[in-house]
Amino acid sequence: MMNARMTSQTKTAPIKIEEFREIVDKGSRPYEDRLRAHQYATLWTYAANCILGIWLISDVHLFNYKSAALAMSDTICGALIILFEFLSFSPKRFFLRWGTPVVACWLLFAPLIFWSPTPAVYLIDTLAACLLITLAILVPGMPGQGGVEKSGPDRPPGWSYNPSSWIRRWLGIALALLGFFISRYLAACQLGYVPHAWDPFFPGSTDKVLHSTVSRSFPVSDAGFGAFAYMLEVLAGFLGDRARWRTSPWVVTTFAVLVVPLGITSIVLVMLQPTVVGAWCGLCLIAAAGLLVSVPLAVHEIIAMGQFMRDALASGKSFWSVFWMGGNIVGGGEPDPDRTRYSLSQRWVESVRGVTVPFALFSQIVLGIWLMSRPDVFSFSKLTADCDHMLGALAVTIACVATAEVTRSARLLNIVVGAALVAVAFCFALHSAVVFTSELISGILLVVTSLPRGEILERYADWSKFIK
Numbered sequence: 370m371m372n373a374r375m376t377s378q379t380k381t382a383p384i385k386i387e388e389f390r391e392i393v394d395k396g397s398r399p400y401e402d403r404l405r406a407h408q409y410a411t412l413w414t415y416a417a418n419c420i421l422g423i424w425l426i427s428d429v430h431l432f433n434y435k436s437a438a439l440a441m442s443d444t445i446c447g448a449l450i451i452l453f454e455f456l457s458f459s460p461k462r463f464f465l466r467w468g469t470p471v472v473a474c475w476l477l478f479a480p481l482i483f484w485s486p487t488p489a490v491y492l493i494d495t496l497a498a499c500l501l502i503t504l505a506i507l508v509p510g511m512p513g514q515g516g517v518e519k520s521g522p523d524r525p526p527g528w529s530y531n532p533s534s535w536i537r538r539w540l541g542i543a544l545a546l547l548g549f550f551i552s553r554y555l556a557a558c559q560l561g562y563v564p565h566a567w568d569p570f571f572p573g574s575t576d577k578v579l580h581s582t583v584s585r586s587f588p589v590s591d592a593g594f595g596a597f598a599y600m601l602e603v604l605a606g607f608l609g610d611r612a613r614w615r616t617s618p619w620v621v622t623t624f625a626v627l628v629v630p631l632g633i634t635s636i637v638l639v640m641l642q643p644t645v646v647g648a649w650c651g652l653c654l655i656a657a658a659g660l661l662v663s664v665p666l667a668v669h670e671i672i673a674m675g676q677f678m679r680d681a682l683a684s685g686k687s688f689w690s691v692f693w694m695g696g697n698i699v700g701g702g703e704p705d706p707d708r709t710r711y712s713l714s715q716r717w718v719e720s721v722r723g724v725t726v727p728f729a730l731f732s733q734i735v736l737g738i739w740l741m742s743r744p745d746v747f748s749f750s751k752l753t754a755d756c757d758h759m760l761g762a763l764a765v766t767i768a769c770v771a772t773a774e775v776t777r778s779a780r781l782l783n784i785v786v787g788a789a790l791v792a793v794a795f796c797f798a799l800h801s802a803v804v805f806t807s808e809l810i811s812g813i814l815l816v817v818t819s820l821p822r823g824e825i826l827e828r829y830a831d832w833s834k835f836i837k
Contacts, residue, residue: 404513405460411509415454418469418504421497422450425476428493435486442479443494446472450501457512466505466512473501477597481556481589488562495553499600507607511617514694521697523612523705525673527830530722532669533614533621534705540720541628541666542606544659549599551656555579556593570651578650583641591638595631595656602627611705614673616695621674628667632660636766643744643758661766665773669723672775672832723774727823730768733783736815737764740790749804756793757808760786764815774825778837787815 425447434440453468476498480491506512524531531537558566559579568575578584584591605624609617635657642649677698681691708719726734740761744754764786771780790812798804825836 401460404463407510408460408463412458414504414509415458415466418454418501419451421501421504422447422454425450425493425497432489432493433487434490436483436490438483439479439485439490442475442483443490446476446479463512469505470502473498473505474601476501477600481593481597484560484590488557488560491557491560491562495600499604502604507604511608521612521615522703524703525614525676525830526698527828528673529828530719531611531705532673532723533609534611534719536708536716536719537666537670537722538606541663542603544663545599545602545606547659548656549596549603551652552592552596552599555650555652556590556596559584559590559592566652568651570654571649574648575650575652577648578642578646578653581646581648583638583645595635598627598631602631613695614670615677615698618674618678618692618695621670622692624667625671628660628664632664632766635660636762640759640762643741644755661769664770665724665776666721668770668773668776669829672829676830676832723827724772725774725823725826726772727821729818729821729823730772730780732818733768733780733815734765736811736818737761737766737768740764740811743807747803747807750797750800753793753797753804753808756789756797760789760793774827774836775829775832777822777825778835780819780822781837783819784816787812787819790815 425443429440429444434443449472450469453465453472456462457464457466476494480494485491485494523534554563555566555575557563558576566575566579579592587594602624605620605627608623609620613620635653639654639657642653677696678688678691680698681696682688686696708716711719738761740757743749743761744757749757764783767779767782767786771777790808792812794805794808794812798808822837825833829836
């Protein structure tokens, strides 16, 4: 009955897309007046960034950088920030303010490229970069668009909730912050600021992972690069308004580009820990677990943005114009509800809408974790142990992604993982009845638990037909 109801609700009339340029003409006087008024109201952010630029230049003479390259980098960055902020004081040159976030991204990355000899410089550049981005695009809004309201619905047509609402974003931002602080601590160990890294589960193992041949093969600190990516994810999480799936499609795309590759990299590194390094990093596992939780929270917004862009193109709109400037939907969608009187439990339910964990998926997650830890519990050969470590990590990743209702069909990939476990049992585990039985039962259980879809509680317009 539920499927029938969902099918009838998704058969809606074609959505008419009205481009943002048609709502507010960029060459019109009202648009220019609103843009100028907002720009003058936020001039203090320009002045604050100029002060930060002066701060960067002066720090070169206040601290012993122990690196001529880093000192030159901070001096040039400070001068560029002052130049970009000063020139963009005029609303006609608003586009120059994008130079400040670009310079800030370099500030985040420069201490890694030059392997900052002192932690003070690493800390200064990170704090300055975060403040610069906050004052350039988060507080005043994106250059050329801040202060101009893009009318339209918050909820995508045919959806039962808004995937871009602030209550849906907070948990992903919090998990990214967790990953940032963990990665910063691990980077401090790799850069030599702390002698040893603390591990909550495997004492002494984290040092082996951080200083392994895998970590040393990267041209920069891999933990520091992770911290860089996590911070960009945090900042991208704050970008855009509560309907950014249609008002800022490029922001949603940027967020997806940050989350997905970071997730893939984390899983690959988790696989390499036991198979290549021969040790586990407990803090790395915590960061990877947080990232796996954030992925199903983010994919809904990507689907909604993709539907909007598809309908915009079907209506004859320019792809790049809508992608960069956003647009409106006429005749569909609803505003976000007023949640000011929601209880804490109601707020939690709203923040994870569209993510459910049926018993079958929960079983797959438990089974995957068991596969990753089983070679350390029983006596397995190196080959079967490596297979279990890799296949277990894959099973957990697939199951976590499938907890999002819009990607529930991904669980079927665990059928392949289960079949691979059965193949491992017959190819590499015949020498031990215990190992053979363990591999065979695990593979069969993974295949069986991949079949049930579980209940789908929300509506996703015509995407619902892809949820099998």
